[in-house]
Amino acid sequence: MTVKIAIANLKGGVGKSTTTMMLADALSLHAERKVLVVDLDPQANVSQMMLSFEGLQQSTRSSRTITAWMESLTGRTVTGAPLPDPRTATSTLRTHISGLSDFRPSMVRRTPSAGECSLWPSTPDLRFAELAFDHLFFQAGDIASPRNRMYADLALAFAEFQGLFDVILFDCPPGFSTLAQAAIMHSDIVVSPLNVDRVSMWSLKSFWTQGIDGYLGLTALKRRFALLTMVQGGRGAEAEKLSVRRDLQDFAREHRLGVEIPHSVQALRFVRRPATDSFQSFRHKYGPLVDRIRQFGEAIEDQIKNVEMERIHAEQRSAS
Amino acid sequence: MPFVTPESALYPMVLRWVDTQFIASGLIEGRAQSTVVFSANVSQQSAGEGGLWSRPDLAAVVYTPARFLPNWQAELYSFEVKTFDGVGQTAVYEAFSHTRFANYSLLVWQDGPELSRNSELVIDLCREYGVGALTASDPRIPHSYKVQVKPQHFTVSPTGFDSFVIERFPATKRREIENWLAGNGWGRNGEELQ
Numbered sequence: 001m002t003v004k005i006a007i008a009n010l011k012g013g014v015g016k017s018t019t020t021m022m023l024a025d026a027l028s029l030h031a032e033r034k035v036l037v038v039d040l041d042p043q044a045n046v047s048q049m050m051l052s053f054e055g056l057q058q059s060t061r062s063s064r065t066i067t068a069w070m071e072s073l074t075g076r077t078v079t080g081a082p083l084p085d086p087r088t089a090t091s092t093l094r095t096h097i098s099g100l101s102d103f104r105p106s107m108v109r110r111t112p113s114a115g116e117c118s119l120w121p122s123t124p125d126l127r128f129a130e131l132a133f134d135h136l137f138f139q140a141g142d143i144a145s146p147r148n149r150m151y152a153d154l155a156l157a158f159a160e161f162q163g164l165f166d167v168i169l170f171d172c173p174p175g176f177s178t179l180a181q182a183a184i185m186h187s188d189i190v191v192s193p194l195n196v197d198r199v200s201m202w203s204l205k206s207f208w209t210q211g212i213d214g215y216l217g218l219t220a221l222k223r224r225f226a227l228l229t230m231v232q233g234g235r236g237a238e239a240e241k242l243s244v245r246r247d248l249q250d251f252a253r254e255h256r257l258g259v260e261i262p263h264s265v266q267a268l269r270f271v272r273r274p275a276t277d278s279f280q281s282f283r284h285k286y287g288p289l290v291d292r293i294r295q296f297g298e299a300i301e302d303q304i305k306n307v308e309m310e311r312i313h314a315e316q317r318s319a320s
Numbered sequence: 321m322p323f324v325t326p327e328s329a330l331y332p333m334v335l336r337w338v339d340t341q342f343i344a345s346g347l348i349e350g351r352a353q354s355t356v357v358f359s360a361n362v363s364q365q366s367a368g369e370g371g372l373w374s375r376p377d378l379a380a381v382v383y384t385p386a387r388f389l390p391n392w393q394a395e396l397y398s399f400e401v402k403t404f405d406g407v408g409q410t411a412v413y414e415a416f417s418h419t420r421f422a423n424y425s426l427l428v429w430q431d432g433p434e435l436s437r438n439s440e441l442v443i444d445l446c447r448e449y450g451v452g453a454l455t456a457s458d459p460r461i462p463h464s465y466k467v468q469v470k471p472q473h474f475t476v477s478p479t480g481f482d483s484f485v486i487e488r489f490p491a492t493k494r495r496e497i498e499n500w501l502a503g504n505g506w507g508r509n510g511e512e513l514q
Contacts, residue, residue: 163461
């Protein structure tokens with residue numbers, strides 16, 4: 001019973017990848033969830049943060065990336081070379097890659113209930129694989145055809161992942177790519193990070209109303225939450241920031257998360273993983289943000305439990 | 321969980337375990353986080369020289385870096401997969417015969433949550449022959465696999481290692497391995513394995 005969460009917003013630079021990493025660490029460590037992070041962003045920020053640059057290179061060389069899986073869907077590599085045998089989605093994953101010292105291989109709690117963190121890494125050429133996919137599966141007169149095809153392909157991949165993960169987190173790219181649309185359609189929960197500025201607010205409104213409700217028709221997707229990030233720092237414009245907060249309160253209401261992330265952890269010294277075999281404790285990695293990130297994880301864990309309970313009730317109803 | 325049959329239905333399930341849990345199982349020595357695994361279903365590939373029990377069901381080439389070695393270490397793992405009622409003394413001998421070309425040989429089979437008497441006997445025999453024993457209470461779920469016996473290391477010649485990969489691994493997997501080697505500076509100047 002996997003719960004899927006999209007971390008998505010139209011605007012870039014609002015902290016989507018960092019939020020994804022924080023949530024993956026909080027859920028795997030504190031809630032002992034088996035978490036898979038799916039990096040859908042060709043910028044590969046979360047992949048680099050979780051694997052290190054060297055680790056991401058090794059993943060690319062060994063075809064353990066979402067790009068390699070997408071090549072398999074089109075039957076061609078991003079350079080156009082034919083791919084004779086299909087790859088399974090599972091064979092392109094990186095598992096047990098947490099950089100937290102609690103998950104160091106020699107310390108892994110090997111009980112079935114213990115948490116762990118895995119990654120479906122992205123690479124910059126994911127964009128080209130996605131373009132090839134869009135061209136191959138576009139049907140005249142139906143702009144949704146690549147997205148619907150991608151939705152079905154992702155469903156097959158998730159069927160392969162059955163029993164492996166409790167939570168799947170999608171780190172969506174800015175904008176509204178085919179992969180992002182299909183991932184949001186699969187999601188039970190959407191978390192939209194935003195900064196305290198007018199364009200961020202505009203982007204959130206547009207994403208929720210035009211994107212999720214309008215374009216994707218997911219008006220029933222009620223578990224969507226706005227998360228304010230990088231709320232500290234920057235002087236002046238206090239009146240405008242207050243106005244944005246009021247605007248957010250009016251728009252999101254109960255869909256605004258109570259917890260806020262005060263500043264970008266990317267700016268902290270120790271977030272990036274220097275090497276594949278380097279580990280940090282949760283406290284060391286997040287420094288003064290540990291309590292906020294734990295609270296953020298708890299807020300989302302509550303929502304995950306609600307989704308799980310709803311599914312159990314739905315199964316009981318259908319059985320009776 | 322019902323017992324899975326036929327044996328071939330277990331292959332993709334065990335392969336999922338190899339792809340996702342193998343590096344954290346304690347079977348691979350060294351730095352698991354940096355380990356690179358290339359797995360394949362090799363049951364359908366023809367065995368060049370033939371011979372008795374010369375074809376394992378699954379195999380994995382495992383590359384592991386070491387801090388004070390100038391190179392990565394390469395090792396070949398073979399997996400002989402058996403159903404609940406297909407495992408027995410002969411299966412251990414079959415897995416042992418794979419140590420002719422694999423550095424580590426494992427026997428994998430489905431068993432209930434509690435080990436059966438037959439499984440206990442097989443595990444004892446695995447220990448005696450240096451064959452690894454891996455059981456799964458629900459083969460669909462990679463977290464239900466349990467290492468009962470760690471396999472012993474066997475020495476394999478570089479040519480034997482190469483021959484196995486060339487003859488048994490599918491073309492895409494071979495290409496992936498070659499690409500990975502080339503990316504690490506050990507390329508064969510574009511020469512394609514036949």
